[in-house]
Amino acid sequence: MTWEIGSGLSIGAILLVVIVTAAMLIWVERRLLGFWQDRLGPNRVGPFGLLQVVADMIKIFTKEDWIPPFADRFSFVLAPTIIMIVILMSFSVIPFAPGLGVVDSNVGILFVLAMASLGAYSVMLGGLASDNKYALLGSLRAAAQMVSYEVFMGVSLLGVVALAGSFNLREIVIAQEGGWYVIPQFVGFVIFLIAGIAESHRLPFDIPEAEQEICAGYHTEYSGMKFGMFFVGEYLGLVLISSLITVLFFGGWNGPALLPPIVWFSAKAFFFIAFFILLRAAIPRPRYDQLMSYGWLFLLPLSLVNLLVTGAVILMQI
Amino acid sequence: MATFFKLVLLVKDTLISQVVSLWKVFMHLFVETDTVQYPEQQPHMFSRWRGRIILTRDPDGEERCVACNLCAVACPVDCIALQKTETEEGRWYPDFFRINFSRCIMCGFCEEACPTNAIQLTPDFEMAEYKRQDMVWEKEDLLINGTGKYHETNFYRIAGKAIPGKDKGEARNELPPVDTRSLLP
Numbered sequence: 001m002t003w004e005i006g007s008g009l010s011i012g013a014i015l016l017v018v019i020v021t022a023a024m025l026i027w028v029e030r031r032l033l034g035f036w037q038d039r040l041g042p043n044r045v046g047p048f049g050l051l052q053v054v055a056d057m058i059k060i061f062t063k064e065d066w067i068p069p070f071a072d073r074f075s076f077v078l079a080p081t082i083i084m085i086v087i088l089m090s091f092s093v094i095p096f097a098p099g100l101g102v103v104d105s106n107v108g109i110l111f112v113l114a115m116a117s118l119g120a121y122s123v124m125l126g127g128l129a130s131d132n133k134y135a136l137l138g139s140l141r142a143a144a145q146m147v148s149y150e151v152f153m154g155v156s157l158l159g160v161v162a163l164a165g166s167f168n169l170r171e172i173v174i175a176q177e178g179g180w181y182v183i184p185q186f187v188g189f190v191i192f193l194i195a196g197i198a199e200s201h202r203l204p205f206d207i208p209e210a211e212q213e214i215c216a217g218y219h220t221e222y223s224g225m226k227f228g229m230f231f232v233g234e235y236l237g238l239v240l241i242s243s244l245i246t247v248l249f250f251g252g253w254n255g256p257a258l259l260p261p262i263v264w265f266s267a268k269a270f271f272f273i274a275f276f277i278l279l280r281a282a283i284p285r286p287r288y289d290q291l292m293s294y295g296w297l298f299l300l301p302l303s304l305v306n307l308l309v310t311g312a313v314i315l316m317q318i
Numbered sequence: 319m320a321t322f323f324k325l326v327l328l329v330k331d332t333l334i335s336q337v338v339s340l341w342k343v344f345m346h347l348f349v350e351t352d353t354v355q356y357p358e359q360q361p362h363m364f365s366r367w368r369g370r371i372i373l374t375r376d377p378d379g380e381e382r383c384v385a386c387n388l389c390a391v392a393c394p395v396d397c398i399a400l401q402k403t404e405t406e407e408g409r410w411y412p413d414f415f416r417i418n419f420s421r422c423i424m425c426g427f428c429e430e431a432c433p434t435n436a437i438q439l440t441p442d443f444e445m446a447e448y449k450r451q452d453m454v455w456e457k458e459d460l461l462i463n464g465t466g467k468y469h470e471t472n473f474y475r476i477a478g479k480a481i482p483g484k485d486k487g488e489a490r491n492e493l494p495p496v497d498t499r500s501l502l503p
Contacts, residue, residue, distance in 0.1 A: 034351075035346070035347050035351070036343050036344070036346050036347060037346070038346060038349055038350075038351050038352050038353075039351055039352070039353050040351050040353045040355070278340060278343065278344055279340070281343050282336075282339050282340045282342075282343035282344075283336055283339065283340070293325075294325075294329075297321060297322065297325050298322070298325045298326070298329055301322060
C-alpha cells in the first residue's frame with residue numbers, strides 16, 4: 001500500500017476525508033452563518049460545538065425513514081443515491097496534491113461536467129417520484145436551471161482549457177506554476193463561480209428547494225437518511241465546486257514551499273467554501289425568471305465573448 | 319442587442335450592491351454577538367418583569383393578604399384558589415392560598431387587583447419542573463418574609479378596622495370616631 005495515484009490507500013483516504021469534510025460543513029456553515037448574523041451558532045456539544053455533527057448524524061440515522069405510499073418506490077430510493085455517487089465520482093479526477101488522486105484522466109474536465117449533468121437526474125427523479133406538487137415544482141425548476149447553467153459552465157472553462165492546452169486537471173495545475181489563471185481568465189472565473197452556485201443549488205440560487213416558496217422543493221417528501229443523503233450531497237457539491245475553482249483558476253496545490261501542497265489546496269478550497277457560505281448569509285434569492293434571463297441573455301453571451309477573446313489572444317501570441 | 323446592453327447596465331448596478339452587501343455582512347464577523355449564553359450568563363432582568371408570583375408581608379411582619387378574593391376573580395385563567403378565614407381578633411387571612419403555575423400566564427392582573435399589595439410578580443422566570451404536580455404552589459411556597467416591591471403598604475394600619483394594639487380612630491390619617499352621643503345639644 002503506497003501513496004500513489006489510484007492506490008487503495010489514497011482512494012480510501014480521499015473518500016474518507018471528502019465525506020467527513022462534507023459532514024463537518026454542516027457545523028462550519030451554521031457557525032459561520034451565526035457569526036455573520038451576530039449570533040454564536042451551535043457551541044454546546046463538545047469543544048466549540050464540534051460534536052454537533054455527531055449528534056446530527058445520530059439523529060438522522062435513528063429517524064423514521066418513511067416512503068410515502070403514493071410515491072414511486074424505486075425512483076424514490078434511487079434519487080438520493082445518484083447525487084452522492086455522482087459527486088463522489090467527480091472527486092476521482094480532482095488533483096489534490098502531486099501524486100495524490102484517484103485517476104489521472106486525460107478528460108478530467110469533461111468527466112466532471114458529465115457527472116454534474118447526471119446530478120440533475122437525482123433532483124428530477126426525486127421530485128417526480130415524490131408525487132407531490134411542491135416536489136414536482138422543485139424538480140421542474142431544478143431541471144430548467146441545471147440544463148441552462150451547464151451550457152456556459154462548460155463554455156466558461158474552455159478559456160482555461162485553451163490556455164493550458166489540456167483537459168487534464170493535473171496538467172492544468174502544473175501549467176499554472178507561472179501564474180494563476182484567475183488573472184487572464186477573470187471573466188471566466190466569475191461566470192464559473194455563478195454557474196457553480198446554480199449547479200450545486202446553493203443559496204442564493206437554491207430556487208429548486210426554495211423553502212419560503214415551495215416548501216423544500218424536490219426533497220419535500222424525504223426523511224431520515226434519504227434526506228440526509230440529499231443534504232450531504234449538497235455539501236459534497238459545495239466542496240467539489242470549491243475544489244474545481246481552486247484547481248482551474250487558483251493554481252491548485254501551487255504555493256510558496258513553506259507549506260506542503262495539500263495544505264495549500266485545502267486552504268484555497270476552504271476559502272471558497274467560506275465564500276459560498278458568505279453568499280448564503282448576504283445575498284437574497286432572485287426570482288425564477290430573473291435567474292433564467294440572467295443566465296441565457298447575459299452570462300451565455302459573455303462566456304462566448306470571453307472564449308472568443310481568449311482564443312484570439314492565444315492565436316496572436318503564436 | 320438592446321436587451322443585452324440593458325442587462326449589462328442592470329448587472330452593473332446589481333453587482334455593485336451585491337458586493338457592498340457581501341462586504342457589510344462579512345464585517346459582522348468582527349461585531350460582538352448579541353447572544354446571552356444563558357445558564358452560565360444570566361440575562362439582565364428588569365424589576366417590572368412579570369415572573370414568579372409571591373405573597374408578601376406588611377412592614378410589621380404580618381401577612382398582607384386579607385383573603386378578599388379579588389385576585390382570584392381577576393385571574394383570566396382561574397389559577398388562583400384561596401379560602402378566607404380569620405384570627406380570633408378578627409383579622410382576615412387566607413386559610414390556604416394556591417396558585418397553579420401550569421395555568422398561570424403571568425399577566426399580572428392579580429397584582430393590579432390586589433388592594434393590599436400582597437400578591438406581587440417578581441423577575442424570576444426559572445420555574446421549570448419535571449412533574450406537573452410540582453407546578454402547584456401552596457401558601458408556604460408563595461409567602462416571603464419581606465415586603466416585596468412596595469415597602470410602605472400596611473393595610474391594617476390604614477384601614478379603620480380595629481385589631482389588637484390599634485383601636486378605632488388610631489389608624490394613620492384617621493380621625494377619632496365621631497361620638498354620636500356628644501352631638502346632643
